Amino acid sequence: MIRTVATGAAALVTVVALSGCSLLRGSDTALPAPSDPPTASRSAAPTPSATPDAASEGDLLEASATPRAPTPVATEATVPDPVLTPIPAGTVLTEGDVASPKGSIHFHYRVVADGDDTFTAQYSGVTSTLPVPIDVGFFERERQVGDGLTYRGVGDDVLGGPTSSPLAKSVPLDGSGVDPSGLVTLVVSSAAQPGQADVPIEIGADKVLAVTPVRWSVPARQTNVHPVDGGARANAAGPVTATTGSGAPRTYTVARNDLIGDVAARFGISVKALVWCNEGVQVFGDDQYLYEGTSLNLDPLAR
Template sequence: MNRTVATGAACLVTVVALSGCSLLRGSDGALPAPSDPPTATRTAEATPTATPDGGSDADLLEASATPVAPTPVPTEAALPDPVLTAIPAGTVLSEGDVASPKGSIHFHYRVVADGDDTFTAQYSGVTSTLPVPIDVGFFERSRQVGDGLTYHGVGDVVLGGPTSAPLATSVPLDGSGVDPSGLVTLVVSSAAQPGQADVPVEIATDKVLAVAPVRWSVPARQTNVHPVDGGARANAAGQLTAATASGAPRSYTVARNDLIGDVAARFGISVKALVWLNEGVQVFGDDQYLYEGTSLNLDPLAR
């Protein structure tokens, strides 16, 4: 090989190397995540030989060095939007009758779907012989008659004072999430004014007057978001802190240096889906670091 050929070959190697760098970029111009470099192997330099069509191996090498456009990598914009099917409007999810131990309070309740992932509690036939208004709310755990409340539950509403004419009212269950079945108890408490005179201690302000278990019949929901834990990894090394009844990931605690893209990849979902599961989640820096200690929801039914 003379000096001219050698110089040409060196230029060719340089072009191939630079072309290879450009091919590493995806369709959006971004570089892929770092990976372990391949093990270097040494090969003998081939001597050009004639080919049947009169060309040589050098010609074939030159032809193969022509850059080929890479296959476009799917971007977040190309992925489907996360969805959770809504329960049809008017679907009754729970209903029952409530009565206080001494029969002073009676009413019927039911919870219906509004068709947009919200729910309404409906109360009818409300009667009470007590000399104070009563308050009703849903709770995530049981209470006992005689307990004192500092919190009035989800969807709490005052149903009025003593009445023999049945009352009816409806109230949205704000704060119940997209699956209200975690609210297992309906609690009736006294809504007497603090310091109200001549009120017996058993019906004083915030005293629990009646308790009823709530039984739900919630239709199955369909979603295209199905997180699966692929295991801790660089920039996604936090702890899985809870699982659903079926064993699927439910919540995750962010570790130091966790990136939102790597956490999403750990659970096999898109960043778009992770943000959908955690409305208002915050990140910082160009690489979108998550704040250490943040608890992320991974259950579509717990949004």
């Protein structure tokens, strides 16, 4: 997902307020001219249609002299702030035991919520008989023992070298987003130094030593951001490139001439909510154009 730096919430609010207003047009129909006063040749008792009622005519003239107030238009300032209820602190989201195929590595892990949309991985009872330090990290894809890593995963941390005394450690799960359940595998790899002498190739630097599937139990969360695709339109003509399990739009790719206000309107959310889902999104120009090819997140749980 491409993310860049926002130009500022105030500018966004101003743009949306201006682009959202629809001024009322004045009436193009002229008021009827007052009837001529009665003359001697006319009936002393003119019909109502010949002479407008004085009170009615006065009301019309007064109304034409007093401009009508424009209909109030909703702006970003009146839109509720987007929210996502946090998972209570201390909630255990997953836990299990890890063991390498040959029994050289053992430990217990669990992930707990910190209560502010961040999470901590806790490792306990860690033992290893290998002559190299071991690293642990979470991955979005499955891995195989013996694979070589070029990336050590989310929340990667070195648990230490050979030990016969169980150790415990807590590690912030940085990079998981507000919903870590997309991390499906816990991987233990070798933290040996590249080119380290006397280290067998199977436990060399970045070799996968153990793989454990991760099964999450994440409580349901509440949000007031519910995007629904209203269909391509002028200044919001890009494609939806992914959907959630429920079929809601998840990611959108910006097309040429897309405006941030029109893209938000296409999905039935505020500009404020779109920026909240895409921290650092960049716009340019007075009309707040988005950069073509930018991928926008529409899922509050994938922030």
